[in-house]
Amino acid sequence: MHTGEITIENITKIEGSAGLKVTVQERKVTDLKFIIKDYRRFYTEAVKGRPIMAVPSFLSRICGTCSISHLFCSIEAIEKSQGIVVTEQTKKLRKLAYDGLMIRDHALHLYFFVLPDLLGIDSILDIPDEEGNLGHQLLHDSFDIKRLGNDLSVAMAGAAIHAPLPTVGGFLRLPDASKFPELISRLEAIRPLVLRGIDAFANCKDVLTRNSDYLALRNDAGFDFIEGQVVNTSGKKIAEENFHDFLKSVIIPYSQAEGYVFSDSHEDYLVGSLARINLNKDLLNKRTQADAAKYLALFPSNNVYHNNLAQALEILHCVDDALDVLKEITMVEEKPVTVPAKHGVGVGVIEAPRGTLYHLAEVDEKGMIVNYDVIVPTAQNQINIENDLKKYFQENLEKDENVLRLEAEKIIRAYDPCMSCATNFLKIEWIRS
């Protein structure tokens, strides 16, 4: 293409609504807009004046697919604002619920959204019902994997979407430990299916490399989605409570969500599975490291399509991690930790399926929310997505327009963006660019 516009009104097989508009003049990409179209719901304003016990459950409604991430991040922010330290048992149960979330959420993205690209078809609905067909096998593997992730979250948290049992200080009701042996058996049985999926996503031949910075939580004690410090590629370590200070919010006039740059390097950066595996693969479960060694050797990687493979590897890690925890946990009866309400500010930072998630809660002496802030992964990845797409289009302008559209959707899909997450908030301190 020498001159013209390519517009994708609605990018499909993602969560939420987004579009893309590319302007080309004299064989140069002169403008590219990745447009997040979901309408804002201003939930961080809506929680002001609400009692802290009601807030995590409300904010889990930010997102259907990673509701447990918002629930746990909000709980963490509020617990820190109140000086609440939870028990080791609570930490283990949260870990199990979170493993279930990661297994289900990653499997949805990989098998329902990305797998058709891998098979060269439009949709899982086009996969033939034929035993022996690879697509059929992988799709039916995904049913078992997703179902198990779902059931693990349900067993620990009461539901996989908008879970009712986790609360500030612990759990409202403890899980039924008599169900653990069955979960252990099913987790063990699912491993070969997960490994088959890793091999399938490792066979993806698509490549798009660009030097980005990567950010993720790192806990030197082990691969952890919930606790740690934020680290980047050059080894910078940032305490959770200081994370916000390192991000510069950038208003993107055509998008319903703001973008971010990392103030330390003033460069775009990527969060999500690719960042986590790039930065923390040495911390993965030992069994995962042993059985997936040849795939892990591909990391660190600057190929954005490897975000899909990284998600597949994280599914295996979560299966192995859940097995370890379930085999050693001994349940004791306990109630949520409670303290008298006090004024305080707390920050929660956790790794959501799509990357680093930040909640800040300021609470008054009566236990009511005074101020709340949220930074989600998809908003952070927005500028990186645009820069990746600019590179792709600039290097491939001679290709057929339909190929360019398809490839652009695949690149966006590799990020597993979530527009529902990206559009709930109000940012009031912009750096206009």
Added chain:
Amino acid sequence: MDTNKKLVIGWFSFTCCEDSTILLTEMLNDHLTEWKKLIEFRYMKPLKSNNRIEGLDVAFVEGAISSEVQANELKKIRENSKYVVAIGACACTGQPSASRNNFVSDEINYKIAFYMCHFDYSKNVQKISDFIKVDDQVNGCPMDPKAFVEAVGKYLKLFNITQ
């Protein structure tokens, strides 16, 4: 009876967290094989890129309406569908997506004014029955999965579609 006839459905999402969409993808673990024989998924953006709105038997609509653009899209769905089913709390009641309707603080309203003016936000977020006739509701946040299966069964029966 036309034994080849399938129930032609569309699945649409407006302002919400898309929890019912996610729940639906989980229900497909158990129902996809059966439903593919009975149902044509003509419009379903989360699962396919070739989507058409014309000639729907049933439109399932999730989410609340935040703008005139969305309201017009909703009316277009109604014109193209024999039946419309509201899915989940935001579509059925507007809440919690309609939280901003209750903002009374001048400070907050001043802060959100940029977005309200810069994009095409309506003054209030509304449930879908404020704009179109709704034939059925599947309540819940996310939707009640049993009630959804019952709704699908009801329309399969209504259109005389059996295995």
